[in-house]
Amino acid sequence: MKLTILVDNHTLIDEYYLGEPGVSYYIEDGENRVLFDTGYSEVLLSNARRAGIHLEDLTHIVLSHGHNDHTNGLRFLQENIDLSGVMLCAHPHCFLPKYDGEEFIGAPYNSAEIERITRYTPTSGVRHLSERLIFLGEIPRENDFEACPTIGRTIVDGCVAADTLRDDSALVYQNGEGIFIMTGCSHSGICNIVDYAQKVCGEERILGVLGGFHLLEDSPQLDGTIAHLKANRIDAVYPCHCVSLLAKTKMMAALPVQEVGVGMVIEIDP
Template sequence: MRLVILVDNYAINGRNLKGEGGASYYIEDEDKKFLLDVGVSDLFMKNAENLDIDLNDVDTVVLSHGHYDHTTGIKYFIDSKDKKINIICHPLSFNKKKRENKNMGAPYNKEEIEKLANVTFSKEPLKISKNITYLGQIPDTVEFENRKLMGQIEIDGEFKDDYILDDSALLYKAKDGIYIITGCSHSGICNIIEYAKKIANDDRVLGIIGGTHLQEINEQTAKTIEYFKANNIKELYPCHCTKFHVRAEMFKTLDIKDAYVGLEVNW
């Protein structure tokens, strides 16, 4: 499997690569090429071009969840294609989302996106390629990871508290264990890992790349670090919504890797 970060909060110098507050990953698994998330603008397309990645070969976008910083780029990607793209996401990903009366959601609602693309909505795990699975809705199993309220979501014409039930991730099953690719981990990074273990029937967690949504040095962060250590995870690439001071705290006891626009990993 090959993964290249197209959008992250940080970018390396050179090749005219730029960062923004969002996430997008280009992924290859054998003959399948697809995107996980598309950032907040068309920057993922510009960065891909500067990285010599041909997005003309990509017709599928998997969305980790429905927030604007992971979905807004979809309108630019749709406009760049001469036929409908495929989208895979949770059934709530295109529901309207708001926080303090500011839009937090995708650029289209469910009715609009179904006219523009071939959309597969799934709460259940769904095979994306030979070795990669979209995990669907993540169950809450880890005691110290309580879902946090983040604005409101429109359901059946009424706005309700949003605990980001649409937040999901990808599981890559390799010969020697599993890898996990996240968007924001609103579901809890440890909840995601535990569910991935169950779906893969494999407890050997080799690596993680993506947002962890850990933004404070608190009990949850401390217990997450202990969880990573207990699981002997060798390749940790915390990025996007993982705050710098949290990364610094992780680095005290974990060999975390640097993540940025242009980073390529091959697993």
């Protein structure tokens, strides 16, 4: 597997890409070309061109959840590329309306619209995109230290409700050496995601964890997360997007934390 970071909050020294508060990873897995999240704007397209990546070759789009910093790039992608043959994998709640106060923070399309644009398959369960690449679906929330708070509100079956982000999910790549976990924001809790990935894959060894962990403040949740990840002896931890400098600094004291930025490439043996 070859993963290229196309959208993140940060860029790297002497790598002249654009950054924005969002996430998008381009994944090459055999013949599959998978885009995990789409960022917020046309930055995705600009960075892909600079990296020499042809998004016209996409076979799959996977969305971690429905917030606009992960889905709004779909609009710019659709305006420039024919997505009618691209399989789109996301939780059924991903395309529900989402609001923070009066501000709309959801995806640019609803389910009916995205079904016309792509080959959309809503799934709340585990789905294999290939022999080695797995979409986890809805994540069980079982530990006692990850808060998993509601964010704004959504509309389910015509009723307004607090948004528990049931649509928050992750991708896993599995080879003979272990698993590599990719997240968007980890609203369901990065440790819950790790535990579920191990259960689904029947594999305890973790080669790496990449993504936003939604850790911003010094808190019991941050301490619990560090302890949990340390106990799992993860080879490499790549916190990005919605992880504060404070949280990264504290994690670095206990974990093999790696820098993340747009244009960075991670390769995992098949």
